[in-house]
Amino acid sequence: MLLAHQAGIRIFATGGLGGVHRGGESTLDISADLTELGRTPVTVISSGCKSFLDIPRTLEYLETQGVGVGTFADGRQAERVDFPAFFTRESGVESPQVIRDEAEGAAIIHAHSRLKLQSGLLFANPVPEDSSLSKAEIDEIIATAVEEAEQKGIHGAANTPYILGKIRELSGGKSVLANQALIESNVIRGTRVAVELARRELGERVAEEQRAKQRSIQERPERSGSPDRTQISVPRPFPQDHDPSSGLRKAHTKPSTQHDIVVIGSLISDTIADYAPYSSESSTSPVPQTSNPSKIKQSPGGVGRNVAVAAHYALSLAPSLSSTSTSPSSSVLLISAVADDLAGHSLLKSLKDASMSTEGIAILPQSEGVQTAQYLAINDAHKDLHLAMADTSILDHPTLSTREFWEDKLLPKDAGSSSSPKWIILDGNWPPSVLSTILSVARSLPSRPKIAFEPVSVAKAIRIISPSLLSPLTTFPSSPPFDLLTPNTHELSALYTALSSSPSNFFSHTSPWFRLISAFSLPPGGSRAQFTAIAGEALTDAGIPQQALALLPYFPCVVAKLGGRGCLVARVLRVGVSGDEGVLGDPEQAPYVLGRNVEEAARKETGVAGVYMRLFGPAEEIGEGEVKGVNGVGDTLVGVLVAALARGRGEGKGMVQVEVEDVVEVAQRAAVKTLRSEEAVGEGVKGILAAEGW
Numbered sequence: 041m042l043l044a045h046q047a048g049i050r051i052f053a054t055g056g057l058g059g060v061h062r063g064g065e066s067t068l069d070i071s072a073d074l075t076e077l078g079r080t081p082v083t084v085i086s087s088g089c090k091s092f093l094d095i096p097r098t099l100e101y102l103e104t105q106g107v108g109v110g111t112f113a114d115g116r117q118a119e120r121v122d123f124p125a126f127f128t129r130e131s132g133v134e135s136p137q138v139i140r141d142e143a144e145g146a147a148i149i150h151a152h153s154r155l156k157l158q159s160g161l162l163f164a165n166p167v168p169e170d171s172s173l174s175k176a177e178i179d180e181i182i183a184t185a186v187e188e189a190e191q192k193g194i195h196g197a198a199n200t201p202y203i204l205g206k207i208r209e210l211s212g213g214k215s216v217l218a219n220q221a222l223i224e225s226n227v228i229r230g231t232r233v234a235v236e237l238a239r240r241e242l243g244e245r246v247a248e249e250q251r252a253k254q255r256s257i258q259e260r261p262e263r264s265g266s267p268d269r270t271q272i273s274v275p276r277p278f279p280q281d282h283d284p285s286s287g288l289r290k291a292h293t294k295p296s297t298q299h300d301i302v303v304i305g306s307l308i309s310d311t312i313a314d315y316a317p318y319s320s321e322s323s324t325s326p327v328p329q330t331s332n333p334s335k336i337k338q339s340p341g342g343v344g345r346n347v348a349v350a351a352h353y354a355l356s357l358a359p360s361l362s363s364t365s366t367s368p369s370s371s372v373l374l375i376s377a378v379a380d381d382l383a384g385h386s387l388l389k390s391l392k393d394a395s396m397s398t399e400g401i402a403i404l405p406q407s408e409g410v411q412t413a414q415y416l417a418i419n420d421a422h423k424d425l426h427l428a429m430a431d432t433s434i435l436d437h438p439t440l441s442t443r444e445f446w447e448d449k450l451l452p453k454d455a456g457s458s459s460s461p462k463w464i465i466l467d468g469n470w471p472p473s474v475l476s477t478i479l480s481v482a483r484s485l486p487s488r489p490k491i492a493f494e495p496v497s498v499a500k501a502i503r504i505i506s507p508s509l510l511s512p513l514t515t516f517p518s519s520p521p522f523d524l525l526t527p528n529t530h531e532l533s534a535l536y537t538a539l540s541s542s543p544s545n546f547f548s549h550t551s552p553w554f555r556l557i558s559a560f561s562l563p564p565g566g567s568r569a570q571f572t573a574i575a576g577e578a579l580t581d582a583g584i585p586q587q588a589l590a591l592l593p594y595f596p597c598v599v600a601k602l603g604g605r606g607c608l609v610a611r612v613l614r615v616g617v618s619g620d621e622g623v624l625g626d627p628e629q630a631p632y633v634l635g636r637n638v639e640e641a642a643r644k645e646t647g648v649a650g651v652y653m654r655l656f657g658p659a660e661e662i663g664e665g666e667v668k669g670v671n672g673v674g675d676t677l678v679g680v681l682v683a684a685l686a687r688g689r690g691e692g693k694g695m696v697q698v699e700v701e702d703v704v705e706v707a708q709r710a711a712v713k714t715l716r717s718e719e720a721v722g723e724g725v726k727g728i729l730a731a732e733g734w
Contacts, residue, residue, distance in 0.1 A: 041073065041080045041160065046541045050149065051083045051237070053230030055223045056126045057162065059089035059098035061199070062186065068564055069196075070101060077160040078105025078566065079586065083149050085230040087222040088124035088131065088164045092182045092203050095125060095133045103136075104566045106159035106581070108152065110137035112145070112229065114166050124166040127207075127218045130175045139163060142229065146236035156533075158583030165229045171221035173214060181210045298461075299373035299397075301351050301686050302450060303679075304478060305344015305467030305494070306432050307376035307391075307401065308413040309383040310720065312337050312671060315421050324421040334418075340390035341415055341720045343467040343496050346672045348374035349721045350679025351465075352396055354710060355687065357727035372683075373461075375400035375449050377434055383412035400449055402439065410434045413469075423670050430497075432469045441474045446481040460485035462686045465492045465678065466522075468500035475503065479521055490685075492524035493595075494678050495531040502538040505546070515552040515593040517614070517647035524700070525595035526678045529584055532600050536587040539594070547590065556593035556612075559648040561635040570634055575608060575655045584608060585653060589634070592651065597700055599681065601674050606657040607708065609700055613650040615643045619699055624650055632701075654701055659708035662715055672720035673711045680725065681707040689734055706732055 044052045058071020077084060088111075089098050102109055111121050114129075121138055125131035139145045145163055152161055166172070185206035189195075194202045207215045313334045315326045326332040352372040374396065378384030380403055391398050404410045413434050418427045439445060451460065464482055466475065482491055495501035504521070527535060539546040547553055563570070571585040579585060579602070588598045588610040597611040613620040613633075623629045624636060632654040637643050684703035689696045706728065713724030 041076050041082050041084065045080050045082050049082070050153070051085065051230050051234045053085045053226045055086060055219060055226065057084060057086045057089045057098075059093035059095065060101050062092070062094045064094055064097060067195075069199075074098070074101055074105060074107075075566075077102070077107050077162065079158060080160050081152070081158055083145075083152075083161040083163060083233075085163045085165055085226050085233065087126050087167050087226060089126065090200070090204075091125040091127050091131070091178055092186055092207070095123060095131050099123065099133065099136065101566075102162060104568055106157070106568055108137070108148070108159075108161045109135070109164070110139040110145075110148065110162075111135035111164040112139045112166070113141075124164050125175070125178070126222070127167065127173045127178050127211075127215055128175050129166040129169065129172045132175070135164065142232040142236045143240075145233045146240050149233070149237055150240055155581070156583075157581055158586065163229075163233070165222075165226050167218050167222040168225050171218045173211065173218055178207075178211075178215075181207055181215075184210060299371060300462045301348075301372045301465070301682060302375060302400075302461040302463070302489075303344050303348035303351065303372065303465045303467075304375045304470070305347065305465070306342035306413055306435065306469040306496075307340075307345045307374065307378055307387050308342030308415045308430070308432070309387060310339050310341030310671070311414070311416045312339070312419065312669070313417065314419045314423055315426070317421055325426055326418060326420065337718070339720060340387050341672065342376070342413060343469065343494055343675050344374060344376055344465075345387070345391075346675035346720045347465055347467065347494060347679040347682075348372055349394055349396065350672075350676040350710065350714075350725055351683040352394065352679075353721060353723075353725040353727075354680040354683040354729050357730040371686075373397055373400045377402040377404055377437060377440060379404050379410045379412040379434060380406050381412055383414070387412065402445075404434060404437050404439065408437070410437060417671050419670070422664065423667050425670065428497075430469075435469055435474065436471050441477055443477055443481060446478055450481060450485060460487045461489045463492065463682050464489050465494060465682055467494045468496035468503060470503075472503050490523040491521065492526060492678070492682055493522045494675070495525075495527045495535070498530050498534040501527060501531040501534050505535070505538055505542060505544075515556055520594055520596060522595050524597045524599065524682075525591065526599045526601065526674075526681070528601045528603070528674060529582070532584065532587050532591075532598070536583075536590060539591070546594070553593045556646055556648060557590075559637050559642050559646040560589075560592075560651040561637050561639075562651075563635075567634060571653075574632060574634075574653050579605070579608070579655070585610070589651070589653070599700060599704065601677060604658055606655060606659075607677070607704055608653070608655050609704060610651070610653045611700060612648055613652050615647050615649045617649075619697065620649055623652060652701070656701075656704045656708065659705065659712050662712065666716055668716055668718045669720075670715065673714050676714040676721050676725060677707045677711040679721070680710040680728065684729060684734060687729065687734060706734070 041052055058073045060074075061067065061069040064070055089095060099109060109123070111123055113121060119138070121135050122130045123133050123135040139148070149161065182203075185203045188206060189199055189202050313336045315324070316333050316335050317323055318333060326334070355371050374391065378387050378401060384403060388398050388401060391401070411434065413432045414430070416429045417425060420426045466478060470478065479491070482489060493504060545551055568580060571580040575585045584600060584602070585608060588600055588608060591598055592610060592612050598609070600608040600610075602608060613623055624633060629652075632652055634651045634653050636650040637646070637648050643649060681700070681703055684706055685698060685700065688698055689702075710725045710728050713728070714720070714722035717723060
């Protein structure tokens with residue numbers, strides 16, 4: 041199943057599926073392929089499970105794992121049919137669903153795929169009627185075989201081969217003939233379902249292309265007049281430390297003061313186009329392959345820039361983080377690069393206008409063929425992102441991949457040997473080679489800072505598992521590369537898929553990952569009920585909590601941004617950390633503790649005390665007319681989240697360290713302020729920590 045999924049094969053035909061062994065409620069002897077089917081989105085076509093297994097409990101376990109089960113009618117007209125028992129068409133157990141033919145099976149697979157469910161499907165295909173053993177005959181044979189195995193004490197891995205051999209012997213070889221016939225039948229059935237699925241999906245693509253062409257034809261000409269634009273002022277000249285002869289600001293000049301939060305990311309000139317349909321049009325999305333009416337504005341942006349500004353705004357009016365800092369403005373440093381062009385001028389001025397340091401910004405010469413990074417976002421009529429394009433090639437410049445550059449930027453010139461940032465936030469715009477250098481320097485700093493990773497996009501999220509960057513990707517607690525991951529749902533799924541399909545076997549049962557997952561001490565019957573209680577049925581069906589949990593050995597804290605549904609927090613509870621051990625003993629936190637590691641040896645080996653997961657709903661309901669922009673909302677949340685984590689709560693000796701679940705809600709409220717603003721980071725974020733008593 042796993043190999044089929046990794047190869048892009050969606051339908052997998054085989055003989056029979058494993059299942060829950062008889063007495064499994066006591067022995068917990070459950071075939072691993074049931075669990076795998078619960079997390080691998082393939083459709084398995086088999087003749088049910090082996091007859092000597094506990095079929096009712098097998099179906100219950102599959103339901104718990106979120107696996108859809110149906111049985112082909114195979115010519116039978118009855119409303120209900122039995123789930124097959126491998127050698128025989130009848131088991132005495134009613135199938136959860138009847139599939140009339142291959143076309144209906146293909147329709148189920150297509151709907152399952154459109155819903156983006158991460159569990160699989162099981163289509164049971166009964167053994168051909170002329171090859172089926174009678175139920176009475178096979179039941180008697182199985183009873184004899186199982187009893188003999190029990191008397192001889194044959195259990196575990198040796199049990200199934202022994203019973204199958206005994207069935208072959210007692211049936212006079214008829215079981216072998218049935219096995220051969222059902223395999224051939226299942227392959228034929230699977231092929232026919234695959235043909236029907238391809239026919240259905242091809243027809244849907246053709247129909248969609250025809251609809252798109254029709255919309256393009258019907259699109260009325262754009263009215264005259266230019267759209268509204270907000271011009272960016274162009275400051276001159278460049279700062280005094282810019283050296284025209286080299287075309288590069290003194291890139292290896294250390295920052296003059298220590299910064300407790302360093303954001304390493306993109307500084308981009310944003311162009312935002314909001315689709316503005318004519319009043320007579322009902323469409324809310326721009327039409328492809330033609331011009332669309334819109335409202336267009338330009339502004340400073342970039343994920344790194346937005347995160348840094350949000351953190352800076354959040355800490356304004358609050359006491360300084362560091363004893364060496366003289367003002368809150370010195371607490372946040374953005375490290376990035378711009379070109380020696382008009383857009384670069386404008387972006388530097390925007391940072392100074394926000395009272396932020398520009399010491400971390402390298403200025404690269406246009407003569408080397410670089411330009412300041414650009415981002416174009418096309419939003420629909422609701423201001424939700426429809427399409428985006430970005431050119432961040434400036435971040436590939438060789439100067440930015442040298443270790444010397446990053447050592448100079450991350451250690452201030454007046455700092456002692458123990459000085460380093462408390463937090464580093466990396467955005468995914470950097471190429472793998474530069475990310476590798478940054479991480480290497482960050483790990484070597486005297487006081488190892490915590491590192492957060494903001495994936496930026498689906499394509500850039502998976503850069504962090506590039507073999508050239510993280511080989512092998514280390515697990516908690518032995519210094520995983522990142523302490524915090526802040527993806528949206530698409531980026532989370534992309535990371536999960538990339539890790540699960542990687543040749544490096546990141547999710548292998550023999551890898552350190554599996555040892556950490558085992559230490560989470562999750563319920564042996566599956567965690568779907570807990571996921572549903574915490575995150576709700578829709579998110580659980582989409583696989584969001586399952587994916588977040590699977591990533592925790594590599595990213596011990598995940599904050600998944602769910603848009604209007606809020607945030608999902610999942611994190612490892614650490615042995616010996618008072619706050620984490622306190623969570624395990626707090627009755628109010630009990631509903632969010634998925635598992636508790638109570639075995640002392642496992643606690644010592646893995647450092648895992650338990651695992652925590654909690655859904656934080658939206659901070660408040662926002663009317664459609666209140667939404668001014670969405671492009672910097674997630675960045676605002678990340679910046680304020682890390683600012684609050686770095687600062688803690690209180691002042692002086694009364695300062696209290698906080699965890700992610702303590703700060704998510706204030707970060708969400710800050711994000712709402714940006715949602716109501718036309719700026720990439722809303723002015724209302726300024727002083728939010730001080731205003732809320734931090």
